[in-house]
Amino acid sequence: MSGPMTIASVRPWPVAAALLCLGLWLSACMLSGRARAAEPGAATRSEPKRVLVLHSFGREFRPWSEFARSIKAELERRSPWPLDIQEHTLLTARFNNPGPEAPFVEYLGSLYQGALPDIVLSIGAPAARFVQRYRGKLFPGTPMVLTVVEQRLVNRADLTDNDVVVAVRNDFLAAFDNILQLLPDTRTVAIVVGASPLEKFWSDEVKRELRPLEGRLDLVWFSDLSFDEILKRASDLPPHTVLFWGLMSVDAAGIVHEGDIALRRLHAVANAPIFSYQEPFFGGSTVGGPMHSVAETSSKTVDAAIRILGGEKPSNMKFEPIGFGSPKYDWRELRRWGISESNLPPGSEILFREPPIWESYRWQMLLIMAVILVQAGLISGLLHERHGRQVAEVESRQRLAELAHVNRYSAVGELTTSIAHELNQPLGSILTNTETAELMLKAASPDLDEIRHILADIRRDDQRASEVIRRLRSVLKKTPFEARDIELNDTVGEAIGLVRAVADGRRVALTYTPAIAELHVKGDPVQLQQIVLNLIINAMDAISDAEMVKREVAVSTRLSGRQAQIRIADTGPGIAAGDLAKVFDPFFTTKPQGMGMGLAIAKTIVEAHHGTIAAANQPAGGALFTIKLPILR
Numbered sequence: 001m002s003g004p005m006t007i008a009s010v011r012p013w014p015v016a017a018a019l020l021c022l023g024l025w026l027s028a029c030m031l032s033g034r035a036r037a038a039e040p041g042a043a044t045r046s047e048p049k050r051v052l053v054l055h056s057f058g059r060e061f062r063p064w065s066e067f068a069r070s071i072k073a074e075l076e077r078r079s080p081w082p083l084d085i086q087e088h089t090l091l092t093a094r095f096n097n098p099g100p101e102a103p104f105v106e107y108l109g110s111l112y113q114g115a116l117p118d119i120v121l122s123i124g125a126p127a128a129r130f131v132q133r134y135r136g137k138l139f140p141g142t143p144m145v146l147t148v149v150e151q152r153l154v155n156r157a158d159l160t161d162n163d164v165v166v167a168v169r170n171d172f173l174a175a176f177d178n179i180l181q182l183l184p185d186t187r188t189v190a191i192v193v194g195a196s197p198l199e200k201f202w203s204d205e206v207k208r209e210l211r212p213l214e215g216r217l218d219l220v221w222f223s224d225l226s227f228d229e230i231l232k233r234a235s236d237l238p239p240h241t242v243l244f245w246g247l248m249s250v251d252a253a254g255i256v257h258e259g260d261i262a263l264r265r266l267h268a269v270a271n272a273p274i275f276s277y278q279e280p281f282f283g284g285s286t287v288g289g290p291m292h293s294v295a296e297t298s299s300k301t302v303d304a305a306i307r308i309l310g311g312e313k314p315s316n317m318k319f320e321p322i323g324f325g326s327p328k329y330d331w332r333e334l335r336r337w338g339i340s341e342s343n344l345p346p347g348s349e350i351l352f353r354e355p356p357i358w359e360s361y362r363w364q365m366l367l368i369m370a371v372i373l374v375q376a377g378l379i380s381g382l383l384h385e386r387h388g389r390q391v392a393e394v395e396s397r398q399r400l401a402e403l404a405h406v407n408r409y410s411a412v413g414e415l416t417t418s419i420a421h422e423l424n425q426p427l428g429s430i431l432t433n434t435e436t437a438e439l440m441l442k443a444a445s446p447d448l449d450e451i452r453h454i455l456a457d458i459r460r461d462d463q464r465a466s467e468v469i470r471r472l473r474s475v476l477k478k479t480p481f482e483a484r485d486i487e488l489n490d491t492v493g494e495a496i497g498l499v500r501a502v503a504d505g506r507r508v509a510l511t512y513t514p515a516i517a518e519l520h521v522k523g524d525p526v527q528l529q530q531i532v533l534n535l536i537i538n539a540m541d542a543i544s545d546a547e548m549v550k551r552e553v554a555v556s557t558r559l560s561g562r563q564a565q566i567r568i569a570d571t572g573p574g575i576a577a578g579d580l581a582k583v584f585d586p587f588f589t590t591k592p593q594g595m596g597m598g599l600a601i602a603k604t605i606v607e608a609h610h611g612t613i614a615a616a617n618q619p620a621g622g623a624l625f626t627i628k629l630p631i632l633r
């Protein structure tokens with residue numbers, strides 16, 4: 001049977017093991033204790049400081065969001081301890097008719113029960129009021145920094161020794177003075193402000209503070225409009241009006257406006273400049289002026305927080321309310337609204353100045369300039385070349401006219417017989433008729449009718465002689481190249497008239513068959529006649545040289561498609577096959593006294609008329625020269 005267990009009966013091994021473990025644990029504890037004693041403060045440094053940040057409207061609600069962001073960033077930068085920052089938002093401030101706060105208080109209570117934060121930072125007036133109201137219940141004994149709160153909204157009655165206030169001071173008169181200094185013609189200020197209780201409070205404060213400006217400025221309040229209506233009004237403001245962006249948390253329609261979207265929308269449609277006294281709204285939408293400086297408020301708030309976390313008593317710290325910082329302006333807005341920089345107060349800072357295009361795009365500008373320079377060089381080169389070509393063209397026409405003139409003189413010898421013959425006929429008739437008339441006048445009763453007829457004949461013969469001389473002079477006249485609308489049948493006909501007597505003298509049958517239709521071309525008639533004369537004389541030369549039996553030169557004009565043609569065919573021996581390609585070359589001649597310039601000049605003249613000239617041999621013998629000119633109509 002088993003009796004009660006005695007000490008003697010306990011086996012020794014397990015006891016020894018337990019004692020060993022105990023010994024090890026104790027020595028480990030002693031060692032760690034010694035280590036801690038050797039590094040004082042190590043435990044406190046590794047333990048994070050718990051910071052509770054309470055927002056008034058929301059974590060992205062301007063202007064407070066920008067202050068909160070800056071405070072957190074600076075706190076993290078300057079804190080010697082690791083930080084555990086927790087953020088909460090007092091949503092009730094967002095509503096025009098705030099609901100009960102109790103559920104939120106309950107929530108925070110259960111969250112921080114038994115593990116209170118080391119410090120509470122409230123951002124904005126509603127958050128300050130909340131933490132003051134519920135500190136006993138939620139954070140007994142926790143130090144608080146009430147920051148970004150306007151001095152008028154600080155509940156001083158409920159401040160304790162554990163509180164530090166970093167207040168700001170709104171100076172609406174200074175903000176409006178700034179508007180009047182920049183835009184002295186301003187008559188009306190439209191104030192954009194929401195409809196939450198806080199915004200209503202501020203509307204009254206602005207009205208009160210701006211009393212000194214009564215009579216100088218009309219204030220228009222947009223507080224009872226929905227934001228959409230505000231946009232409509234802002235897009236159609238009368239001249240000399242500016243917009244003052246007070247605050248737009250909740251509009252009259254109960255719509256909450258977070259961030260700066262509302263302001264940006266207003267900026268997009270407004271036909272007047274927008275002013276604000278809050279730096280978080282500056283940089284894109286507002287003109288600027290004296291504003292609350294985010295950096296200064298953050299720096300003071302973080303000063304207080306670090307001193308408190310380091311163990312200093314909050315009651316020892318006092319901060320004066322922070323006024324507006326030195327004025328800042330947005331260069332883009334100054335330019336947009338034509339505000340002169342000379343109107344800005346001394347010491348102003350101008351931001352967002354766009355560097356001149358030359359600085360921003362130096363390389364691109366250099367490249368563009370280089371391209372422009374190269375282009376300009378090319379263009380001026382081309383213009384110069386074009387001018388040179390025009391001068392050369394005019395000169396070559398001039399030379400051509402001169403050459404044609406010289407060539408015409410060489411044909412004068414040839415024409416002399418023809419002219420003398422043509423002049424002889426009328427002059428002979430005039431002489432005969434005059435002698436007859438004289439005889440008749442000597443009679444007792446002269447037949448006056450007959451004498452009248454004789455005189456008419458004399459006049460006609462004189463005109464004929466004059467016409468011969470006129471034609472000769474026109475062909476020999478030295479005139480510059482001058483193209484005009486001419487009728488080709490007549491032009492060629494006149495040339496035939498000049499050379500007909502030469503043909504007769506050479507016993508050559510010269511025929512002319514003009515086209516039935518009129519042939520209008522653009523050309524210089526004297527030069528075209530010169531070509532025709534030349535070709536006819538060449539044709540007669542060929543016939544004479546070979547002493548041909550059949551001695552005919554047939555000139556004709558015709559219309560072929562859109563071209564007028566002049567054809568000069570002869571019954572001479574034709575052109576040797578090897579010479580066909582050379583006859584238009586300058587100085588090519590097969591005649592002992594020839595110059596070899598006639599056909600070269602003819603080709604140049606025809607080409608100056610945008611036409612062509614070709615030489616060919618006819619199947620039945622003889623040469624055929626064809627000139628083609630573009631028809632005018």
Ligand code: ADP
Pocket residue numbers: 534538539540542570572573574575583588589590591593594595596597598599600623
């Ligand atoms: P030139 O009459 O001074 O010789 P052209 O330039 O008028 O100069 O003529 C060049 C050459 O073309 C002539 O020498 C001649 O050999 C040839 N030629 C011109 N017209 C005819 C023609 N109708 N028949 C044969 N040969 C011709």
